[in-house]
Amino acid sequence: MFNLKMYINGEWRDSQNKEKRNVINPATGEVFAQAAEGTVEDVREAIQVAKATFESGVWSEMAPAERASYLFKIADKIDENAEELARLETMDNGKPLREAGFDMADAAACFRYYAGLITKPDGVTYQVPDPVQAFVVREPVGVCGLIVPWNYPLMLSVWKLAPALAAGNTVVYKPSEVTPLTPTKLFEIFEEVGLPKGVANMVMGAGSAVGNEIAESHDVDLISFTGGTKTGKHIMKAAAGNLKKVSLELGGKSPNIIFADADFETAVDYALFGIYAGSGQVCSAGSRILVEESIYDQFVNRFVERAKQINVGPGNDTNTEMGPLVSQEHMERVLNYIEIGKEEGARVVCGGNRITKEGLEKGYFVEPTVFVDVTPNMRIFQEEIFGPVVIIEKFKDEEEAISLANSTNYGLAGGVFTIDGAKALRVTKKIRSGITWINTYHNTYNEAPWGGYKQSGIGRALGTYGLDVFQEIKQININLQVEPIGWFSK
Incomplete structure (x- = not known):
């Protein structure tokens, strides 16, 4: 049984009220850890320390x-402990070991990227009138x-922690x-x-207490959040x-557009990866597959x-290709959406149920699920399900594909599959999404920006854009001819 504590001012501690949460x-479905349940008072202390x-x-x-040297050391330690970290991530989140x-590897690479970036020239000089x-x-x-x-408990943490620390900030972090x-x-x-005490502080606990206090505090200068749109x-x-x-x-609620001229098996393969990787619990999942009618x-x-x-099973089984959902609460949410889809008139042609076969009956496993006969007014077309549930809808032509792709309030990601390069670029440019792929899906890079349009968010992570978020820009003007300006009469 793991006993997880908070980390404030370089010290491991329980919450002030000593409460614990089962993990x-x-x-x-078994409890394997207990974590400190942070309070508003814990957050306030962490903020004042930071x-x-x-200052x-x-x-x-x-x-x-010198800051970069710490980040390089952190990256090395992640590499040294990669196998243990992957095992812990699988135990905690449920994802297959190969995904973890x-x-x-991505987390270590991200620390190295920002360690290198922060030492590069970043100032600008302007040629303005003398003096x-x-x-x-x-x-x-x-x-x-x-x-x-x-x-992505570790990787998405690093996407924020690495650039924030590289830029010289102090942090109050809530997993x-x-x-x-x-x-x-x-x-x-x-x-x-x-790492110097007080630079990085971690407070565990519920979003309603810990997260809300971080967001409201006047002593916090920036908040970076990844999660649901309602909470955002x-x-x-x-x-x-x-x-x-x-x-x-x-x-x-990202569209994955499959044209008739696409390499068929490649399109099918990436469409599967686009929705069922991470058990569909991925913000950029290709959860709406739009296929040319022919x-x-x-x-x-x-x-x-x-x-x-x-092959659905526990993440620590090397044969597993898709793991469980993260919690019973989330599994029930996904199953409820499946029922909503049926009630709206959509048709399930694959899956649609909790998996209860021997060995998996206590876990939070849901079958890979496919809906057809879906229309844009349905909730399962418009709302993020965040599970192994996909809709497949047909389109007549390029214009209709673009219209369907853009017909939700979200704009995070999108894919296009076709061997026609000109068409691929035309369609991609018209998709209102921050991340797009052509003849591939899901791959991302520390060097490139990550973020969305519309209700998929504000700002970007990763790349130079991800560092910009954690920096302020200051203009400095120096008078090289020190004498009175003479603006007012003596």
């Missing part, structure tokens, strides 16, 4: 190359509140209360490499109290055939 293995540490300059005024392994010299410098924002979801295991291990690594709207309102900077990476029936038949072959 459950989603593959077995503020005092930032001390111990981190914010450290030379970028990729996440660990003034004008230039711009970048400075850390201050105290950053970071709130991450449960679907998901459902998946605190690998975040705790990451903070152990911070301690091991000697609440955070944005709460953050208005002191007009803190806000970065939101929210939900998606190949629609062929595509549905082949997709269903392949979906039925997916």
Whole structure:
């Protein structure tokens, strides 16, 4: 049984009220850890520690190359502990070990990317009229509140922590209360490499208490949140109290457009990967497959055939291709959406049920599910289900494909499959999404920006854009001819 504590000012501690929350293995339904249940008072203390540490300059005024040295050490430690981290992530989240392994490699690479980036030239000098010299410098924002979801507990934490720390900020970080295991291990690594006390602080607990206090606090200068759109709207309102900077990476209902001239097996294969990787618990999941009508029936038949072959099981089984959903609560939400789809008149042609066969009956497993006969007014077309549930709809031509693709409030991602390069670019440019793929799906890179349009969020993670979020831009003007201006009479 793991006993998980918070980390404030370089110390591991329980919450002030000593309450604990059970952490459950989603593959077995068994409690395997207890985590400190943070309070508003715990958050306030962490915020004050982060503020005092930032103002001390111990981190914010450290030379970028020295800060980078810590980030490189953290990356090395993630690599050294990658196998253990992957195992813990699978236990906590349920994802197959092969997926967790990729996440660990990406996390280490992200720290290295920002360690390198922060030492590169970043100022600008402007040629303005004499006798003034004008230039711009970048400075850390201050105290950053970071709130991450449960679907990528370590990787999405690193997407925020690496650039925030690289820029010289101090942080108050809240992991998901459902998946605190690998975040705790990451903070152990911070301690091991000697990150100065008070720079990185972790408070566990419910979003309604811990997350809300971070969002409302006037001593937090920026909040970066990844999660559901409804929660993102609440955070944005709460953050208005002191007009803190806000970065939101929210939900998606992403279209995956399959044209008749696409390489058929490649399109089917990536469409499966686009929805069933991560058990569909991925914000960019290709949860709406739009197929040109001339190949629609062929595509549905082949997709269903392949979906039925997916090996669903516990993530620690090397034969598993799709794991459980993260919690009983979330499983019930996904199953409820399946019932909603049926009630609306959509037809299930694959899956649609909880898996209760021997060995899986206590876990939160749901069959890979496929809906057809779906119309754009249905909730399962418009709303994010965040599970292994996909709709497949037909379109007549390019114009209708684009119209259907853009017909939700979301705009995070989208895919296009065709061998016609010109058509691929035409359609991709008209998809109102922040991330798009052509003849592939889901791959992302630390060097490239990640984020969405419309109600899929504000701002970008990763790349230089991800560092910009955690920096302020300051204009400095120097008068090179020091004498009275003579604007007013003597």
